[in-house]
Amino acid sequence: MPDAATPDIAPLAVTAADLHLPTQPFSAAGLHLELVPAQARYSLRARDAGLLAATIGRALPDRIGDTLDGVIKLGPDEWLALLPAGATLPLGEGLPVSVVDVSARAVGFTITGPGAAALIATGCPLDVERMAPGRATRTLFETVEIVLWRQSETAFRVDCWRSFAPWLWAALVAGAQG
Amino acid sequence: MLLIHCPYCAEARPEVEFAYGGQAHIARPLDPSALSDADWEQYLYIRNNPRGRHHERWRHAHGCGRFFNAVRDTVTDKFEVTYPAGEAAR
Amino acid sequence: MSGYRLPTGGRVDRAKSVSFSFDGQSYTGLAGDNLASALVANGVTLFGRSFKYHRPRGILGMGSEEPNALVTVDRGPGRTTPNLRAPSVPLHSGLVASSQNRFPSLKFDLGAVNDKLGAFFPAGFYNKTFMWPRSAWEKLYEPAIRQMAGLGDSPTSRDPDHYASTYAHCEVLVVGAGPAGIEAALAAAQSGDRVILVDEQEEIGGGALADPAQWAWLTDARAQLLALSNVQLLERTTAIAHLHQNFVVAVQRLTDHVAPAQAQGAREKLWRIRAARVVLAQGAIERPLVFDGNDVPGVMLASAGRSLALRFGVAPGHAVAVMATHDSGWHDALALAKAGVHIVAIIDVRDDVSSDLLDAAGAAGIAVHLNHAVIGVGGRHAVKSVTIAAAGSSAARTLSCDCLLMAGGWTPTVHLWSHAKGSLRWDADWAAYLPDSIDDNVIAVGGGAGAWNYGSGVAVSNLPSPKPVHQQKAFVDFQNDVKARDIRLAVQEGFRSIEHIKRYTTNGMATDQGKTSNINGLQIASEVLSKPVTAVGLTTFRPPYTPQTFGALMGHHKDALFQPLRRTVIDDWAVANGAVFENVAQWRRARYFPQGSETMDQAVARECLAVRERVGMFDASTLGKIEVVGPDAAEFLNRMYTNPWKSLEPGRCRYGLLLREDGFIVDDGVSARLAPDRFHLTTTTGGAARVLGMMEDYLQTEWSDLDVWLTSTTEQYAVIAVQGPLARAVIAPLVAGIDLSHEAFPHMAVREGTICGVPTRLFRVSFTGELGFEVNVAAEHGLAVWQAIHEAGQAHGIVPYGTETMHVLRAEKGYIIVGQDTDGTLTPDDAGLGWAVGKKKPDFVGKRSLARPDIVGAGRKQLVGLLTKDPQVVLEEGAQIVADPAQPVPMTMLGHVTSSYHSATLGRSIALAMLVDGRAKLGETIYVPMPGGTIAAEVTGMVFLDPKGSRLDA
Structure with missing residues (x-):
């Protein structure tokens, strides 16, 4: 058990406010950050994409990084479905598929404006400028794993796990402020 | 920071998205209990440390999530080729 | 001394004067100046004291190669930057700069005595002198050396x-x-x-x-x-x-x-x-020449003189001599003359300079001394004259000047x-x-x-001189005070590789990384070794090209953005209720909830007793969670974990122990089978990512034929542990769709239903040894459910408890924490978890290693309990254990204390320890030597409370 002689490690300069996810959008020159309202998220896995599509009753994108009706293909056997809040998918019991509700796992942001790509590039090592609209991928923003989806020339969507969201929001705001 | 071609994503991606996984093409014995202590030691601990071509495992941990194999030159750090796990050594 | 600003020329804006200060004195420069050009314009040529000998130094170069003129710039509290090169410091109004490595002042520096003692400071001086005793390094030598030989002071306050x-x-x-x-x-x-x-x-x-x-x-x-x-x-x-x-x-x-x-x-x-x-x-950096006195302020690179005059409109001197071994020095001299700078003479070691240059010098009225070299410099704080001699001749002549430009190629x-x-x-x-x-x-x-x-030239290591090299103060590395004779000495002492010569002499090891010294050092070594330069080698260039601030390298990663601090959805409630936090991996977790003026020990004792006597609640949301889904889910877990999983029925939980292939424990956790093809795994908080990665590895690369997939659900669920004899009574009114009775819902079972109207995966599990439940709800409902349970628990005297209390409660029961009670070298048997190994399983990850000779032999460290003879003494975690406290140092260490607490329930201290052959020592007395005295303790089993586990079945 630590005793009084144990020196304290200097606490990080983190205030309570730093740990909260602002609910108000943030706007700077040419940039707008906003939280995505709660929605349903499903992690979908299967060797046989056809079986998975039939199980959940939705078409799936073919190529890694492509998106189709809110479903992103993240890996050879992995998709992430971003659906309206409350939507549920059949679990496919007994079938060689995995359908897992991860609605509460992540928080989403939208980043819009002419400076959106440059803002994401402050912490994302991909050539974001050259990412085609409609493409999405799992990647990193500094040390935090994100799912990055370019929805148009000037609009991106970023999802990260819930507990990383305050940090990511603050890092994006810091990046927007230079 | 290296650029690594992910054979699944079919594009070169930044090294920070990847995790190194040690020497490649060391299959776990199908029946470990049948192995002598010496053979098990070989599987468990003995690895190559070549100067030059090295077969190694990487995982696109913050991308598609898949493990794959690579041939990398340990002198130049350059990747010669990457290929999906399960394929024969290049 | 009057100033050196030329009446015309340069890119400075003569209409905009800029005031600044250096060493407390105010000066005025021009917009477009840098600190070096502005100071020279004001007649300041002394910029600093050298690293080792405290010799007066001026500027050598006007670019990032500058080794001498290191200054500290003060931009306010927390904003001092040491070791900036004056030519790289842009001038702005109000700039505050100061010189470094001098005491009490730049002009009168006590440390300069080192220069007089220079003969006693040869290459390798520190290595040779400050060898013994070792302890004196920390206390005496290093602080003294750092005081004397130094760069600027690091800022001590926070960088704003x-x-x-x-x-x-x-x-x-x-x-x-x-x-x-x-x-x-x-x-x-x-x-x-x-x-x-x-x-x-x-x-x-x-x-x-x-x-x-x-x-x-x-x-x-x-x-x-x-x-x-x-x-x-x-x-x-x-x-x-x-x-x-x-x-x-x-x-x-x-x-x-x-x-x-x-x-x-x-x-x-x-x-x-x-x-x-x-x-x-x-581009390229001009090379200094090596000769006696080449570091006197006023001796500088010809390119620096050119830059001062033509870029900044500042004469490098009123009377400038040029020592050249290269045509570029002639071009510079001519350009300076044209700009109105008085060139005293061009001295060149060559005797065959092109006639074009000779004609141009003649036309400009510049005296020329071919086949000559500078053999000495007059002046200490500033150049007063240079002495030159023809090669091979001792007939010297002195030229009066206040600046000497070096053009060494x-x-x-x-x-x-x-x-x-x-x-x-x-x-x-x-x-x-x-x-x-x-x-x-x-x-x-x-x-x-x-x-x-740049024209042609010749390469010379030292300029020819009638003086022996060992009598010359001829500098090669100006920043580290390395002289030509130091490099010669290193070679004489047997160093052959340039990498060794570099480290022995420190040539090229200063913050300028040898930008002006590497090639000269190489040429000297080559000459002394009588080997071509290419055979001597070249030292390695390493980043960064120039020194940088830590701030620049950190970018946004400071203060709140230093790294993500993860918190659970219940964190706000914990803050509001006075929790004291600790960081666990990237998470912050409530450690205890003090009331009033309670100390940690008092709060933990109260929380422990409440759980044992009534009921407590604990935020376990940070536990790693993995959803394992697919027809082969049970087969996969059976291969991963030590114990059998295929027989686990849906609705039941099992403790899983995960080994690495080497047989050592890597993680553990209780997992539930929700359906034939769906499991809910838990891992340790810190092990979540590691376990998922390890499982993915086996799944993808060894058993890719299995139809099973892994999904992290760590952040999908908030987890609320409700523990204590009254736990059922607390949650019963809130739960629907689940029969909570002991018969219908026994220990180590899982049920799905609702709590407070939201879906829950309810586990009946315990990490306290009491009747307990772990409520899993979607993260967005976590706080509301926590509050509802807290409110419902008021009638039963519920208390929230933190990780410290959790640690005590589990230690009373002998439940291990992987990473605290294990260290990566413990097998299940070592940890007393042999029961968790499926003896009949043909294989699982790590099984084969459990049969290795070293693993089955005697003499392994095993986890045991310790009870101090004095029940009020709490052992120090990490303290070493010995059998014989009288044994002379170094004593034979048998293990160490892994967990140690005061147990309020038992009214005494308890500890867990890794101990060689521990289970064979039950009942024996071991000793823990501490600075305050030796503590005796008895070796016991690991379970201190309710060894039969009857409290679990309440």
Whole structure:
């Protein structure tokens, strides 16, 4: 058990406010950050994409990084479905598929404006400028794993796990402020 | 920071998205209990440390999530080729 | 001394004067000056004291190669930056700078006694002298040496600035915006490709800045670059590292060139640039000459004199002598003369200088001394004269002057080329290494590639002198005070490799990384070894090209953005209820909830008793969670974990122990089978990512035939542990759809239903030894459910408890914490968990290793309990255990204490420990020697409370 002689490690300069996810959008020159309202998220896995599509009753994108009706293909056997809040998918019991509700796992942001790509590039090592609209991928923003989806020339969507969201929001705001 | 071609994503991606996984093409014995202590030691601990071509495992941990194999030159750090796990050594 | 500002010339704005201070004295410079040019203009030529001998030093160069003129710039509290090179400090109104490494003042420095004792400070002096006793290093030698030999002082208060960073991608990156770099960027831009041009100076132009004939072109070229939308021009930006596959790191200085009050935004920005092609146009650095007195203030590179006069309109001296071994010195002398600087003489070691140069010197009225060399410099704080002699002659003559320019030839800047693992070739004409071949898509252009006509010259290691070398104060490395004789001594003492000579003499090891000293040192070593330079080798260039602030390297990662601090959805409630937190991995977790003035021990004791007697609640949300789904889920877990999983029925839980293939425990956790093809796994908080990665590894690469998939659900669920004899009574009114009775819902079972109206996966599990439940709900409902349970629990005396209390409760029961009670060398049997190993299973990860001879043999450390003889003494975690406290040091250590607490329930201390052959020592007394005395304890079993587990079945 630590005793009084144990020196304290200097606490990080983190205030309570730093740990909260602002609910108000943030706007700077040419940039707008906003939280995505709660929605349903499903992690979908299967060797046989056809079986998975039939199980959940939705078409799936073919190529890694492509998106189709809110479903992103993240890996050879992995998709992430971003659906309206409350939507549920059949679990496919007994079938060689995995359908897992991860609605509460992540928080989403939208980043819009002419400076959106440059803002994401402050912490994302991909050539974001050259990412085609409609493409999405799992990647990193500094040390935090994100799912990055370019929805148009000037609009991106970023999802990260819930507990990383305050940090990511603050890092994006810091990046927007230079 | 290296650029690594992910054979699944079919594009070169930044090294920070990847995790190194040690020497490649060391299959776990199908029946470990049948192995002598010496053979098990070989599987468990003995690895190559070549100067030059090295077969190694990487995982696109913050991308598609898949493990794959690579041939990398340990002198130049350059990747010669990457290929999906399960394929024969290049 | 009167000032040196020339009446005309230079790129400074003579209409804008700028006031600044140096060592407390006020001066005035001009807009466009840097600190060095402004001080020289004011007649200041003494800039600092040297590192070892405290010799007076002025400026040597006017670029980033400057080794001498290191200054500290003070921009207010927390904003002092030491060790800046004066020529690289842009002047702004109110700049406050000071010299370094002097006491009490720059002019009168007590440390200069070292210079008089110089004969006693040879190469390797520190290594040879301060050898023994070892302890004196820390207490005596190092502090004293640091006081005497030093650079500037580090700032001691918090840096209030913030720093930015970004990634950038381009098809062509050009490093260096001299004429070659600018031309390369303009050419590359034609294709429409993305081009980034970085340049470290205040304005682009490189060598052209000191050549008025090129200014019109430069103005036009800069305008062209700025007009191109596909070109990003980064001024005040130093490319510091050229890493794999054209990943170039650069630091852009954003605010240091303006007064603090005008500074807005980030101070510096880190650019992480990935380029398809890199064009290195770093130019070349002029080489000093090695002769007695070559470091007296006023002796400088000819290129520095040229830059002072032609770029800044400042004469390097009123009477300037030029010592050349290279044509470029003649060109500089002529240019200076044309600018109105009085050139006393050109001295050249060569006797065959081109007639064009001789004619031009004659026309300018400059005296010429061919086949001569400077053999001495008069003056200590400033040059008063130079003594010259013809080669091989001792007949000397003295020339009166206040400045001596050295033109020793040029060293192409190949630092970044070398970072990128490009090979170099020795070029005899340049007497320098030039870029040769490289794997990546990189080309070198301009002076840095040897493709620049500076004229011809000869390479000399030392200037010829009638004085023996060991009597000369002829400096090679100005910043580290390495003399020519030190390098000779190193070779005489047996050092042969340039890498060893470098480390022994410290030549090239200062913050300038030998920009002006490497080649001279190499040539001296080559000469003494009688080996060609190429056989002596070349030291390695390493990033960063110039020293940088930690802030620039950290970018946004400071203060709140230092790293993510993860918190659970219940964290707000914990804050509001006075929790004291601890960090566990990246999470912060409530450690205990003190009431009033309670200490931690008091709060933990109260929380423990409440759980044992009534009920407590605990936020377990940080536990790692993995959903394992697919027809082969049970088969997969059976292969991963030590115990059998295929027989586990849906609705039941099992403790899982995970080994590495070497047989050692890596993680554990209780997992539930929700359906034949669906499991809910838990892992330790810190092990969540590791376990998922390990399982993915086996699944993808060893057992890819299995139809099962893993999904992290750590953050999907908030987890609330409700523990204690009244746990059922607390949650019963809130739960629907689940029969909570012991018969219907036994220990180690899982049920799905609702709590507070929201879906829950309810586990009946216990990490306390009490009746307990773990409520899993979607994270968004976690706080509301927590509050509802807390409210419902009021009637039952519920208390929230934290991780410290959790640790005590589980230790009373002998439940281990992986990573605290294990250290990566414990097998299940070592940890007392042999029961968790499926003896009949043919295989699981790590099984084969459990049969290794070392694992089954005697003498292994095993986890046991310890009870101190004095029940109130709490052992120190980590304390070492011995059998015989009387044994002389070093004692035979048998293990260490892994967990230790005061147990309020038992009214005494308890501990867990790793102990050699521990289970064979039950009942024996062991000893824990501590600074305050030796503590005796009895070896016991690990379970201190309710060994039969009857409390679980309440």
